[in-house]
Amino acid sequence: MKLGIAGFRKTVVAGGIGLLVLVALSLPAGAGVKPGDFITPDNASQVKDLVSPGVYYKVQQGMTMKIVPTTRIDWPPPYKDATEKYASQVQLSKDHRSLIGYVAGQPFPLIDANDPYVATKVVWNALWRPITTDDYDLRYYDCDTVYSGRNKPYFAIWYYQTGHYAGYDLVGRTEVEPMPVDPDFKNTNRLWLFLLGPQLAPQDGRGTSLLRYRYDNPNHGDDTWTWESGTRRLRRLNEAIMSSATGAYSWDPDHYSGFNPKTEEYDYKLIGEKEMLATVDAEHSPEIRCATDGGGSACPERWQMRHMYIVTAEPRRSVNNAEAIDSKTVIYMDSEMWFEPYVDTYDRRGELFRNHVYWLAYRDRPVPDAKIAIYPFKREFVVGACSTDVQSGQASMCYLPGHETAERECWYINMGAVDRAFFTPEAMVKMSETGHL
Template sequence: MKKPSELRVPTPLAVIAFFFALTLSITPAHAQAHAEVKPGDVITPKNAAQVRTLVSPGTYVAVAAGMQMNIVAPSHVDWPPPYQDATEKYSGQVRLAANHRDLLGYVAGQPFPLLDQNDPDVATKIMWNQYFRPIATDDFDLRYFECQVAKENPGAQQQLMLMTETGHLAGYSDIGRTEVEPMPADPDFKSSGVWIRVGAYPTLAPAEDRGSGAIRYRYWDGNKADDAWAFLAGSRRVRRVNEVMMSSSPGLSTWDADHAGGFGAKPQEYNFKFLGDRSMLACAHAINSPAHPCPTDGGATSCPDDWEMRHLYVVEVTPRPERIQGVLQSKTVVYVDGEGWFNPYVDSYDQKGELWKTQIYLFTYRDRPVPDARVAVYPFKRLFNIAASSVDVQSGISTTCYLPGPDTPERECWYINMGAVDKSFFTTEALSKAGH
């Protein structure tokens, strides 16, 4: 099986979005030249029209408000070798169930590395590829990350509305493991049915929320909803959280759990529609790590940084009313890099069908998250998300998270597939203990 960077598309037609590679082929974005931008260009609000068709509608709003882009030549992003090996070993046995939604025969790696754009299930297969992306297959521990809430203000200095800091954002996968024992699945998976566990706690700032946090379980059974629990500093109690609340933004923050890393809600509860593939701009080789607030938009996003032309897939996601109700987004449009399988941006629309929020992700590709790392150093290059902005385009309020944070004591921040967390972290007992 060829690596993604070696695949070639015989025709320039559509196929879509969120972590996948085309049937027999992908035309790398850098092979599809666009006259609108070229390496060396600097995109500011004055010439933002040059990128109107090269980014998502929400991202264009951010650029017009002051998020500067430095255009550079594109470079390759390869999969981690263990993930590539697992894809070659196991993908041939993967298929969709008779209901065209559930995944059968999956072990590890990318489920559907070869996709046919004429396949009526291509969008669903793309979404399954997105859920098993090559970025963090086994576990991750993101330490001491900082998020800043500010309002878009072109040309002005940042005026912070809120700053939050969290001790850990961590995840542990029971299946699809490629680098850390137990591989390729945790023995607990057969009895628990848990696909992945995620936890974010304890909150370190602001002071009134200190100790708060949450954990979430996702089950392999498509008919079993996610379980989530939150520990709130005010009540000092652990409470169960309704699954629908995962699409809601808490307080001033513009993030919600289902869109914190792209689109991350339970896949069987949504419909997927293939919209096409395009050459568009993305930040895949960020030069600023740690990232910093953008000086030209009031600190609403992180900039300036390097953006390059890449080959993206686009998919529309809508809730299935028979499975889930009360979701605030009428639809989400997801953009996926066809080589690195990351999301450069994701746009959400409100119940009126109007653009509501955009999430913008800056990635870097290296063997360590920060140049001076001493522990989080890897035997191969991998992708690290170094900044993520969630912009409410209707209000202009944005929450940008810095990974690592500019003022946090932990500078290495990202520990991916290093066994940094185990299942004991993802329990209500551990959540409560940390909060007290």
């Protein structure tokens, strides 16, 4: 039977009610806060139970919040259509490690609280999220690394700027031809391609780039290469070090856009559902550097109550992730936009290690004065992202678009801005060596 989106949502709500009773994690809507409240370290206790431990740490350190009414977030119409067309044929494999029959849209719009694999399905839904489905090119963004703290003056210990944060999906395409699957998928088994680079600042790392391929085969790890300015050579990376050995200070490739390691290499458990605060309709773009925590976040910004799935991810002790530095990741998944507003990771001692926060805007263009990236419907854009080592206080805050970059539109989503040819080791080396973006 084919269900409309309204039918999907009714089923999700019904399943959610049962799960809330089961795990007793539900809070009354707006508990602790109401629209118009302004949260500072002095009244941070009001949001302690409405955010993750990592986000609560950020508020204690000086990040402020403007509480606003909840906004409805709709999926892009092409993504809705693909979900209705293809979702009924999707299922987990017998070993529950991969998807069978996935084409496009959301794989599992019917969330059943009694399903023993509900957490795995939530994570697969997040992988094939509506925010980007075909291609994206985030051009020229920058990041500051600081030691954050309450009322600390801003002092950047490191500044980073890059030319591209770009991706291309071979499966799940909904807006740009070829749709819904790139024919190359049958030949290569690649699900998506990703490139970060070339680095533009600081000068001593200029040209450094990262290229990553994700495969549909659950036993095929990611292929990853870097080009580094110091050695001026292409280097192949071992998948096991992707969560710790690359990235800008506290950033790592597995958390560039929420929770992003290879899905099959983790075990998942649904802790429950809860009404929590998040930024999904940001006021500012570019984001504002927070003046009350040393530049370790974007503030003040609009936060609203959202319905979240809370899922833990623990690495399977296999060859590929035996060296994982995170013993556990707690994913907070917005049940409407299917993107993680924040993620907390825990070290091998089980102590809170890092927090990742993403500030998203919901509009028909990435910036108010956009001239190219304009859409016939609203969609989500990440306008700010921060990774914080809560054990040291070091935070890397990224601005999308950047504060000190010439490119102002920044985000080009599902516009054909990049194609497969952009994501080859040869193209990466050429771009890194010549500086032509």
